[in-house]
Each structure stands twice: as C-alpha cells, then as structure tokens.
Amino acid sequence: MITLQNLTKYYPSDLGPQYIFKDINFTIPDGHNIGILGSNGAGKSTLFRILAGSEYPNKGKVVTDKAISWPVALASGIHPQMTGRENTRFIGRVNGVENLDEYEEKVKQFAELGIKYDLPVKSYSSGMRSRLAFGCCIAIDFEVYLIDEATSVGDQKFRKKARQALLDKRKTANVIMVSHDIKEIEEFCDSAIILHQGEMIFYDNLQEAIKVYEGL
Ligand SMILES: Nc1ncnc2c1ncn2[C@@H]1O[C@H](COP(=O)(O)OP(=O)(O)OP(=O)(O)O)[C@@H](O)[C@H]1O
Numbered sequence: 001m002i003t004l005q006n007l008t009k010y011y012p013s014d015l016g017p018q019y020i021f022k023d024i025n026f027t028i029p030d031g032h033n034i035g036i037l038g039s040n041g042a043g044k045s046t047l048f049r050i051l052a053g054s055e056y057p058n059k060g061k062v063v064t065d066k067a068i069s070w071p072v073a074l075a076s077g078i079h080p081q082m083t084g085r086e087n088t089r090f091i092g093r094v095n096g097v098e099n100l101d102e103y104e105e106k107v108k109q110f111a112e113l114g115i116k117y118d119l120p121v122k123s124y125s126s127g128m129r130s131r132l133a134f135g136c137c138i139a140i141d142f143e144v145y146l147i148d149e150a151t152s153v154g155d156q157k158f159r160k161k162a163r164q165a166l167l168d169k170r171k172t173a174n175v176i177m178v179s180h181d182i183k184e185i186e187e188f189c190d191s192a193i194i195l196h197q198g199e200m201i202f203y204d205n206l207q208e209a210i211k212v213y214e215g216l
Contacts, residue, residue, distance in 0.1 A: 002028040002051065002068070002144070004200075006060035009046060019198060020046050023060070026200050028193070033170055035185035035206065036178045037213040038195030044178045047195065048148055051176070069142040072166070073153045075133035080122035084113055084132050087121060091136045103139055110165070111135035112158070127154045138165050145169055147177040147188070182210060 007024040010017040020043040028034065036044045049055035050062060052070045070077065078087050085104060092103045108117050111131040113124075121129060130153045137145070145166065153162050166175065166188065177188050185192070185206070192209035194201050196216055203209035 001030050002062065002064040002066060004028075004060065004062055007050070007057050007062070008059035009043075009050065009057045021057070022198055024198075024200060026202075028176070029191075029202065031174065032191040032204075033175045033189045034177070034202075035189035035192040035209075036176065036195060037185070037192050037209060039216070042195040043198070044195055045148065048146055048176075048178060052146055066143045067141075069137050069140070069145045071146045071148040072137045073130050073134050073148065075126075075129045078121055078129060078133055078136075081120055083120055084108075084111065084117040084124075087132065088136055092140075095140055097140060106139040107132070107135040110139060110161075127158070130154055131158055134162055138162075138169070141172070143173050145173055145175045147175050147179075149179055185210075 004024050004026045007021050007026070008019070009021045010019040012018075036047065038044050046055070048071055050057055051068060052074075053068075054070065054076075077091065079090070082090065085108070088104050088107045089100050092100050097103045111117070111128075111134070113128055113132065116124060116128060121132065124132070134153050147166060153159060169175065170188070175188055177185060179185055190206055192203050192206050192213075194203065194209055194213055194216075203212070
C-alpha cells in the first residue's frame with residue numbers, strides 16, 4: 001500500500017506559496033495498474049517526484065512497504081563522467097541488487113549500446129542516455145513502476161521493446177502511469193486517479209474515470 005499522510009506541497013512564488021497539494025490523506029490501493037489523469041499543471045509530475053523520493057513534500061509524508069521505481073525513463077541519476085557499465089553497477093549497488101554481474105549483463109542486453117556501454121555517458125546521444133536509464137530501471141525487480149510518458153523513449157524499435165517490457169512487468173508488478181495519451185493509459189491501466197484542483201480521487205473503473213476527466 002502507498003499512503004500519503006497529510007501531504008502538503010507548495011512552490012514559493014512572488015505571489016506567495018503556490019499550493020499543489022494541501023493536507024492530502026490518500027491511499028493508493030494495491031493490486032491496480034493506475035493511470036494519473038489531470039490537466040496541465042494539476043500536479044502529476046510533482047506527485048511522481050514525491051512518490052519516487054526525488055522531491056520532498058513541505059509537510060507530511062509518503063508511507064509505503066512497496067519497492068517503488070524511479071520514473072523509468074528518467075536519466076537524471078546517470079553520471080556523465082562514468083561509463084554506461086560503471087553507472088549500471090553504481091545504480092545496482094545503491095538499489096541493493098545482489099548479483100551485480102548479472103544485472104550489468106541484463107542492462108547491456110536491454111539498452112543495446114554496443115561498445116558505447118564502456119564509454120563515458122557524456123559521449124551518448126540523449127536517446128542512448130534514456131535507453132541506459134530505462135534498462136537500469138527495468139532490470140531491477142521493483143513492485144511498482146512509475147511510468148512518465150516513458151514509451152516515447154528512444155527510436156521506434158526501442159520504443160516497441162520498452163513498451164513490451166513494461167507490459168510484461170505487469171505480470172509481477174504494478175504500474176502507476178502519467179500520460180496525456182488516453183490510448184496508452186487504456187493499454188497499461190485498469191483504474192485511475194484524477195488529480196484536480198488539489199484533490200485526488202481514485203476510480204476502480206478506468207472508463208468511468210476517463211469520462212469524468214473528459215467532462216472536467
Ligand atoms: N520547480 C518548480 N517551481 C515552481 N513551480 C513549479 C515547479 N515545478 C512545478 N511547479 C508548478 O507546480 C504545478 C504542478 O506542476 P506539475 O509539473 O506537477 O504538473 P503536471 O500535472 O505534471 O502538468 P503537465 O501535464 O503540464 O506536465 C504547476 O503549476 C507548475 O507551474
């Protein structure tokens with residue numbers, strides 16, 4: 001279970017604090033593949049960063065017993081001076097991967113970087129960087145994967161592979177997904193959370209949620 005307890009998040013501005021969430025108490029139910037629906041600026045990415053632990057709330061906390069991934073295509077944890085292989089081992093170690101050799105090989109196979117895997121990431125194209133980040137994430141057995149427009153990673157061939165890998169993950173894990181593409185949400189998710197004006201509502205039935213969202 002993932003529970004938001006008294007979660008408050010605001011960004012300071014010249015007009016005073018701009019609240020995204022104010023004292024939210026909310027439980028994201030287990031066993032669902034959930035699409036986050038909300039218009040521009042509703043707070044989807046902010047919620048993602050808080051769930052992933054890459055940003056802190058101003059007040060309150062996220063309580064969970066789940067192993068949650070970082071947003072799968074996010075390459076911000078990748079160090080440009082280190083090679084793809086070194087980054088992989090580092091990420092594996094930080095995330096408690098036991099068999100680092102096996103992990104390193106899995107990522108190598110998945111990211112398909114060829115000899116570039118042993119060259120510094122600063123020499124990679126942005127697509128290559130995303131492939132490495134995606135491979136590092138997908139090769140770890142998380143219980144919940146955060147997917148933020150991730151299926152647009154890399155070229156067409158890689159996109160197909162990334163999409164399939166994420167679909168396969170749903171056999172053993174759940175996904176929480178942000179996408180403006182309703183078709184994509186329908187493909188991956190069975191339920192949804194609508195974010196609207198600082199409120200969060202869970203819908204067991206995805207189609208019902210889409211109807212409500214489109215009527216907002
Ligand atoms: N670093 C920041 N500093 C100030 N304001 C921010 C910052 N990050 C986000 N915001 C504000 O927080 C609000 C929520 O932003 P967020 O990116 O989470 O929305 P979103 O639902 O993901 O939007 P979109 O659909 O456009 O991607 C917006 O009003 C945005 O301007």
